[in-house]
Amino acid sequence: MIEFTPRKIQSSFWTILSPIISITMTILIGSLIFKILSYPVIESLYQVFVSPFSRPDRIADIFVKACPLIIIGLGLIFCFKANIWNIGAEGQFILGALCAGSFALLFPETKTYTLLFSMFLIGFVGGAIWASIPAILKVRLNVNEILVSLMLVYVAMLFIDFVVRGPLRDPMSFGFPLSKVYPDGAIISKVDFPFIGFLGQFHYGIFITLILCPLIWFFINKTLPGFQIKIFGSSARASEFAGFNKNKITIYVLLVSGGLSGVAGVIEVSANMGRLQPEVSFGYGFTAIIVAFLGRLNPYGVVIAGIIIATAKLGADNAQMVLGIPKVVTGIFEGMLLFFLLAGETIQKYKISIRKDN
């Protein structure tokens, strides 16, 4: 019989080691899956994990892909640290993009970047409002936030679909469900590197992650609200005895997380699409959950995790083109990775020994 004894001290070494082991295990089992599906194993692994690094513009595109994942993941740190399960980041992302986009389209001739800054604000508010629905229901009626936030993803997807096919549809779009193109002041431009020029789709929005990451690290580790969130998450009872207001924390973490997802939506659309369309997110909100876990709920960890997952996503695109492997395989990898990471958490928390039954 397997026996679990809680550890008194959790090793920090394991915190770093466990994601590495998890990734290795995922790759091993992933190879097995490729083998079963009779795809060439080495070539498949090369396409998924190495080919995105093969050219400078491809490397740049990794960061482009990682940007929304990292920003949403940074927001999810707040929720998951507080043990609040916001799994509706996808919907908050869409709402942020939609609110900011609708606002931008009201000022078609604007060239100044004041517009872009107001869009960030509006996107944040849009995402936060969407997240406030599960927050308020949770606090007022103790409704499960997992189900509400998830249901709102479907609602948000249908809502943006309605908007771009209805009120915001560009009359010149030849029947395609697309909005008008954003004004210049609402577009995040690509970075023109000195001597090199443009690299892939690398845009200025990516630098926002560089600002957000240390800010959030500081907030969570060095401030009182950050401390309250951590205590609330690890022991709700202890936090109650300490006099922390649990309702305030619940609402706060959901609003921040929803808001950051909204900002991610603004950046994604303003930098890569330049107009609204029915599909603005490609599952970023769900993938970011894996990113947050892989990053061990640490802001710097989330940045690294975002880059790793983005690499695999781009790699899967390449694998589909070169080898015809359907790119849904990344979902299989993501699921397995999450399983292994969670199992790693158990090993970190408990000492496992095997005992003979008497």
Added chain:
Amino acid sequence: MENLLITILLTSIPILLAGLGELVTEKSGVLNLGVEGMMLCGAVAALGSVLIFGNPYIGILFGAVAGILISTVFSFFTITLMTNQVATGLGLTIFATALTGLIGEPFVGKTAASLPKLEIIFLSDIPYLGKILFSNDILVYFAIFLIFFIHFGFQNTKLGIIIRAVGDNHDSAHSIGYSVKLVRWISTSFGGMCAGMGGAYIPLALTPHWSEGMTAGKGWIALALVVFASWMPIRLLIGALIFGGITILQFVAQARGWDVPSQFLNMLPYLATILALALISFKLKHNNYAPACLGKHFLGNK
């Protein structure tokens, strides 16, 4: 009108089956958020096996087995390795959505044989009711049977009471000698089987084609229904029928030419879920029916 009622009943079957399974799982103290993923596994297994063997009953079998198999992944991680149930359930759905997308790709564009209607002699001749209740396919009868089976099982059988004991107080159940982990494994597998059959019902009776993620949130709605039904099987039927009705409303609206954008009609099941959860939580604010150990780990060392 008859046809409408039959359609409502049929539409509610996947949610009902999956919800019944999840109800048993949750009664044993395990919260499996992977229902959506397990349903997809059931759906793809059913469709694939019907395309190969041509017999829809084989499809039910394969759907059930696929549901059980994928649920053992969940059981292994959450019950044996004690991982976080919420995150593992989510992982299961992500994993299964992708896996079924991969497996289902060759099935795109192919049509599977549907489950035949079985008319029950004499009963199906009753005017109105006979058509609605007694000339359906086997899974409809099975789902109705399951409601009463689970209801009486929890009230009157030893196994049912053991499951409830494990879900309400695992330490006590352990101290009188029941294997908490084994009971949870069995209950979770039962949940997986039901979710697999619920998923199988979609290609076998509702839409005979494969499309990626074809369950479209039905698994999540089933999860919400279990809460809405306060863990009571008969209330689950009522809830499932309401959702069947809401889903069908879209088609009625289209047929009658109501001037409402289709997207808003499609939103209704999801909005209704939120509303239902809010209402039931409001009503039960001080009276929680949830199994006391729902989502809690059992170390099993004592």
